[in-house]
Amino acid sequence: MVRHDKDLDLSVELCGIPLQTPLIPASGTLSREALGEVEGVYGAMLPKTTTPVERAGNPPPRVAETPAGMVNSIGLQNPGVERFLQGLDAFDLGIPIFVSVAGDTTAEFASLCERIGDDDRISAVELNLSCPNVECGGLAFCAGPASVEDVVGACRAALPDKPMLAKLTNEGVVENARAAESAGADGLTVINTLPALTIDVQAQKILVRGGLSGPAIKPVALRAVYDVAGAVNVPVVGSGGVASGTDVAEFMLAGATAVQVGTTSFVRDPHDILAEFAEYLVARGQGAARLTGALRGVRPTVVGGTDV
Amino acid sequence: MVRHDKDLDLSVELCGIPLQTPLIPASGTLSREALGEVEGVYGAMLPKTTTPVERAGNPPPRVAETPAGMVNSIGLQNPGVERFLQGLDAFDLGIPIFVSVAGDTTAEFASLCERIGDDDRISAVELNLSCPNVECGGLAFCAGPASVEDVVGACRAALPDKPMLAKLTNEGVVENARAAESAGADGLTVINTLPALTIDVQAQKILVRGGLSGPAIKPVALRAVYDVAGAVNVPVVGSGGVASGTDVAEFMLAGATAVQVGTTSFVRDPHDILAEFAEYLVARGQGAARLTGALRGVRPTVVGGTDV
Amino acid sequence: MKFYKVNVEERRELGSYTLLRYPWEGIVAPGQFVMARAAGFPITLDPFLARPFSYYDHDGETASLLFEVRGRGTALLDAASTIEVTPPLGKGFAVDPAPARAALLGGGIGVAPLQILGRHLEARGVTHDVFLGFADAGCSVVAGEFPGARVATVDGSVGHQGTVLDTGVELGDYDAIYSCGPNPMLAAVKLAAADENVLCQLSVEERMGCGNGSCNGCVVPVHGRGYVRSCIEGPVFDAEAVAW
Amino acid sequence: MKFYKVNVEERRELGSYTLLRYPWEGIVAPGQFVMARAAGFPITLDPFLARPFSYYDHDGETASLLFEVRGRGTALLDAASTIEVTPPLGKGFAVDPAPARAALLGGGIGVAPLQILGRHLEARGVTHDVFLGFADAGCSVVAGEFPGARVATVDGSVGHQGTVLDTGVELGDYDAIYSCGPNPMLAAVKLAAADENVLCQLSVEERMGCGNGSCNGCVVPVHGRGYVRSCIEGPVFDAEAVAW
């Protein structure tokens, strides 16, 4: 499958955790049933976000295709943290297991962190801050830096002993990244899906209102990773539209230490993505870890905004 | 070219201005030299943004292709408002002319509006609020509602007699739309490009840092139009990824009164987009104007956030 | 998900539908489906997602799909000489233990899985009747592949006028009812079968992101269990389980 | 922009390059270019933009392009039986008034417009010599289409070792120098020609969004004029005008 050149070093270290490859499945995009297909690809495992109690999720339709992407509105369907933890062994592929958590309130986030802090099977936690904060009228936890600082700080206190990543959306990502860092996040996952809407033009109805993912958002995610990596000192995990080995390299060049593969894993064998990434490294005799942030300093001549 | 069924009504009214079709070229995407190719397509003309003095723009490379889109960093290259106005007659296709303006400061915006207020050739002004505000450390004018209110209010005072559209970016679009409306905007153009980055992975250099446009962003723009149309009482002009006649219909269903065609006009004859839109209307016996906001009320069962 | 590149061995027009055959060894259960797309570069961006199709037939070496061109995914599939497919996915119709007498009800392109299902029932010696409903004559051409099938068309151009339930089918005469078609038709079949004491199974159609359980996109409401993924626990469900 | 669908009449491999011919009537000036792509649905999303190519030749009825497969756009073009093209775009080489003696310098795939340029010079009775530089033997195969051309390859496998400027060309011997190739080569030609009192014209290569002046993407710095669009005022510029 993946050709492992003897000199090829695919490993990276993320928040002190050695990963055999820089790839991680994006939360919510790899099921237990599909684990048999991904052996050897990932550096860590990351199941779908879990919440304090079971969530039924949203009624269908939940997914709609868009140009080079898709919009989903799953609604965080999950069995709740207790049953989630009971089933966690199924996710043991011999690589570190990260767990994504979300609550409706800061207290729920903190109690999830506390619950998980005890579990030795779990190497790190990802806080899914894109979910709606019921204390803030349904705005996402990462709608603003104050709210980010609050929830990350509470989670830090509840989870002193495990690395903790804060996963941010694109809107306000740099300020939120700074806030998460100062509140004690060990790393940042950048970005979640973009708020989006699809319409059934024949029925003249909304099809799916939810989050846009896939290759379409890659340039947006790259800009977010690049800017965040330039603004904080903690490692950044890239997410958004990764579809090929060179995409992985692009995210690392932009400053990511590890890279998540989400939607594209629905339409491509992620082994192929890893193989292409390995080829890229072999062709230039670079180890994976050396890519991180390699284009920093090589700034564009003019940092233009949008045009504008 | 476009089959004009005798019963087919393509016309709409925008801020009291009758438009023979709901299509408008997005600012910065239709040159004087290409006007011969677009006769009969558009309801209004809208040249590239002009600024108080000439701008050289950014050094190349300025454009890069991305999945279902492109990133540009032109840097508002334009000859400055005086030469722009001298050349404006070239844009006279017998349809209303809108003019897009941008300044570095609120005062510059206002003085542009004043300068243009006198010009009878111009039917309406679009304020390009996505450009960097030098008084706010380079953040865009529409980075926040206070700044939007400030600049729109100053422009309103300087331009009492012409319809004035405020063009917003996606970030914070609903709050900014409300601010623009309350400061006196007659309409809102939603959205400009998304901040994005492209990388030359072989050279390990930034290729273009700029704004993402094209079909990739359509679901993001649709969500913005839908939410803004639900939040304000002034008309909304849709912009972002329109590539077909059904895309035009989608934007209108979401709440747009008129729709801008930008990047896709580089790769498609916009006559074909209008023809498809006309076909869509004929097939259902609807006039264009009746589409606006037609799916409102038909809300999705759950207004989910991103998944989250 | 891993896709396999295969050559299209045969493509045949059956009225408004297309029959497509490609080499595929191994076992396919009736009612299972495949994610398929025209072959592209490493991935295709347009369309981006693969599309779900029921197996129309499988003889151990060759798989057949029957499809209707609706949008871009099916249009490209209709023109491709090489396609990319997953292995068989999902859970099919319950044919073991074999019922004594079965009715197969198909609506439109939903007739597809009834062919392979019929063959499996045949192999088990199950007497079965086929009832098919179509929009019009063009769609009904495929009925020729189901000898003895009773047909209805909405426009009345072929067979009975109406839906599959207007073919004169007497659900009470059967021990098992297997049905595939648009969800509103399935709901009608479920309702009609509710009074009879029969096994009633429906192959449902939900939008799919992945096909392998990863996205949670394709859910169907199931009594007492909330939303369950139709690509893993379906696409075939017991009618009484589905909370429509 | 309006694209016209045309059939590929001929496709021929010339070493590492592909020659593609399609029907096109009307006038094409040497040095003009076309935006082209493999035909797709109303538009193709992958790739999304069309690609600029210089005309390699045009005989009044058939246009030829010569291209190198680099990425997805050219790979699809290399396989397509139907392509979509714009009319001729941009401003080509200044051949009127005709110079007495001209040197044509091409680098890599930049040799493309020199074919049509040579024919136009021939028609005007202009004596001209062709000098071509390539990376390697595979690329240099196309030199066979330029009888009498002096060739250099970077790897020394064919002709002189080095770039087009190592072919022994004496720029001072000519009244006009026409050049096309990667921008660094053009900068070197400009520098070499600067000492001579000759017309020196360069066909530059910038990334293009539209090809018809609309996007302001393809700019080249020009002395005293800032950035000008190479799709409108170029792609051919006087070397002395370009502010490199």
Ligand SMILES: Cc1cc2nc3c(=O)[nH]c(=O)nc-3n(C[C@H](O)[C@H](O)[C@H](O)COP(=O)(O)OP(=O)(O)OC[C@H]3O[C@@H](n4cnc5c(N)ncnc54)[C@H](O)[C@@H]3O)c2cc1C
């Ligand atoms: C389990 C299952 C089995 C199926 N079996 C068959 C079959 O045997 N033959 C056949 O012709 N069709 C079948 N379908 C429907 C088929 O998947 C759609 O017709 C096809 O996806 C349309 O794709 P398109 O690109 O042509 O249309 P588009 O409308 O352009 O598709 C756009 C998006 O919507 C989705 N979509 C559109 N219509 C449907 C639909 N009815 N059901 C699910 N998703 C849809 C597509 O997958 C795609 O993501 C089946 C669907 C499911 C879920």
Ligand SMILES: Cc1cc2nc3c(=O)[nH]c(=O)nc-3n(C[C@H](O)[C@H](O)[C@H](O)COP(=O)(O)OP(=O)(O)OC[C@H]3O[C@@H](n4cnc5c(N)ncnc54)[C@H](O)[C@@H]3O)c2cc1C
């Ligand atoms: C005026 C002009 C004339 C040209 N004439 C020829 C010719 O006759 N034959 C030929 O083979 N090539 C020519 N080129 C270069 C040709 O346009 C690129 O090789 C082609 O765009 C690559 O597309 P791709 O999809 O294969 O590569 P990709 O690298 O996948 O392309 C990605 C994007 O980058 C752009 N791009 C990549 N390389 C170049 C480049 N060198 N110049 C401009 N844009 C680029 C593409 O247009 C596209 O937008 C010309 C370029 C210009 C500007």
Ligand SMILES: Cc1cc2nc3c(=O)[nH]c(=O)nc-3n(C[C@H](O)[C@H](O)[C@H](O)COP(=O)(O)O)c2cc1C
């Ligand atoms: C179907 C689907 C479900 C998702 N569920 C979650 C989730 O539960 N938690 C989360 O943090 N992100 C979730 N995401 C977001 C992804 O983890 C990822 O950040 C995003 O899709 C962008 O990456 P991609 O373009 O590679 O998919 C989901 C995305 C998709 C497409």
Ligand SMILES: Cc1cc2nc3c(=O)[nH]c(=O)nc-3n(C[C@H](O)[C@H](O)[C@H](O)COP(=O)(O)O)c2cc1C
């Ligand atoms: C090359 C290019 C130049 C642009 N220049 C301007 C501009 O000068 N002023 C402006 O308001 N928007 C500008 N835009 C943004 C467009 O007007 C439009 O809002 C955006 O591209 C989204 O629409 P689209 O996806 O249809 O292109 C530009 C976009 C592109 C691609």
Ligand code: FES
């Ligand atoms: S299609 Fe993704 S879970 Fe069923």
Ligand code: FES
């Ligand atoms: S390519 Fe768009 S202006 Fe030249």
